[in-house]
Amino acid sequence: MSTLFISDLHLDSTRPAITRLFGRFLREQACKADALYILGDLFEAWVGDDDPSEVGVFVAAALQEVVAAGVPVYFIRGNRDFLVGTDYARRAGFRLLPDPAVVVLHGKPVLLMHGDLLCTDDVAYQAFRTQTRNPAWQAHFLAQPVEARLAFAAQARAASQAHQAQLREGGNDVRFEAVTDVTPATVQATFARFGIDTMIHGHTHRPALHEVTVDGRNCRRIVLGDWYEQGSVLRADADGFHLDSLQTP
Numbered sequence: 001m002s003t004l005f006i007s008d009l010h011l012d013s014t015r016p017a018i019t020r021l022f023g024r025f026l027r028e029q030a031c032k033a034d035a036l037y038i039l040g041d042l043f044e045a046w047v048g049d050d051d052p053s054e055v056g057v058f059v060a061a062a063l064q065e066v067v068a069a070g071v072p073v074y075f076i077r078g079n080r081d082f083l084v085g086t087d088y089a090r091r092a093g094f095r096l097l098p099d100p101a102v103v104v105l106h107g108k109p110v111l112l113m114h115g116d117l118l119c120t121d122d123v124a125y126q127a128f129r130t131q132t133r134n135p136a137w138q139a140h141f142l143a144q145p146v147e148a149r150l151a152f153a154a155q156a157r158a159a160s161q162a163h164q165a166q167l168r169e170g171g172n173d174v175r176f177e178a179v180t181d182v183t184p185a186t187v188q189a190t191f192a193r194f195g196i197d198t199m200i201h202g203h204t205h206r207p208a209l210h211e212v213t214v215d216g217r218n219c220r221r222i223v224l225g226d227w228y229e230q231g232s233v234l235r236a237d238a239d240g241f242h243l244d245s246l247q248t249p
Contacts, residue, residue, distance in 0.1 A: 003105060004030055005037045005234040007114065007202025008226035010080065011055050012044035017248045018227050019055055025231060025246060026062045031069040037103075038094070039202045039224060040078020040114035045157065047149035048142050049087040060092040067093035076101060078114045078203065079125075082132065083142070102194065105236050111196045115203030115223070118182035118190065124163060181206065182221075188212070191219050198241075200224070200234065207232055207243055 011019050030036045043056065063073055073094035077084055089096050100113040120126060131137055141149065164180065181204050191199065191214040200222045207225030211218065222241055225232030231246030 001032070001034045002235040002237045003034045003037070005039060005112075005200055005224060005236070006227075006232065007039035007078065007224045008041045008205060008232075010041055010044040010227065011059065013053065013055055015228075018231075019058065021231050021246060021248050022227070023058070023062050025233070026066050029233070030066045030073075031071060033071050036066060036071060036073045037112060037200075038073070038075045039112060039200065040076050040099070040116075041080045041202065041226075042075070042078070042084075043081045045150075045153040046081035046083050047146065047153050048083050049085045049091075050146060051088075052146060056088070060088065063092040063094060074103075076112060076114050079116045079129065083138065100190075100194070102196065106238055108198070109194075109196045110236075111190070111194050111199045113190075113199065113201040115182070115201030118186050118201065119180065119203070120183045120186045122179045180204065187221060188214055191217075198222070202226070209241065209243060 006025075009018065009022055011022065042059065043053070046053075046056075066073055073092070074097050075084065075089065075092075075094045076097050076099045084096070086096070097112065099117065100111055102109050102111055104110070116125070116129060132141075141152070144152075187199075191197075191212065196219075197217060198220045202224040204223060205226040205228075206223055208223050210221040210223070212221055213219070220241075222234060222243065224234055225243075225245070230248060233244050233246060235242045235244065
């Protein structure tokens, strides 16, 4: 039995193969796990719990089957689905966790995050994040018609793509990689703040296991992969952590 971690699926109606892969993963693997943790960006966009997406309906039903099999499901909101609320959590059967959150695996504390809070060199994104996490901003946004919210989400995606293109301007891939990846000093400060040895997050789409030394302690930062071309899942059991890929059928 393993505890499973996934993030950055970016499920959307334009990528049905990945949605099918996720459904198969839930049926064949998650239903047999100790627990499932989804660390944000389950959806490409989420404009509120009245989001009309058929993918959202499918995911809620599929996750309820996992919960019905006796497997608890936990969810940390990401930068694409930060408006997932208690109504959808009830429909899908998962428990919402704060970002960051500390859980205990095999007797040891582990820090879970979506990962965007670690990317502090991306000043423009952090300003946007601060604005959109404000309860007053969210209340105003959710009061708008669904059509207006969907239009805003489309504009936000376009702005994000333009921001990344600007970072790459002039072929400066080194700057792009640095700004869109975690900030090392922030990673160090986060380990020191929580006093833990293991951190798991997504967001950067750079799956890897990193060894970090913090205040003389050997720490481990595990980054989950995205689900654009294939699936990515981290399995945690008594023998350690194993980062695997899932191929589309």
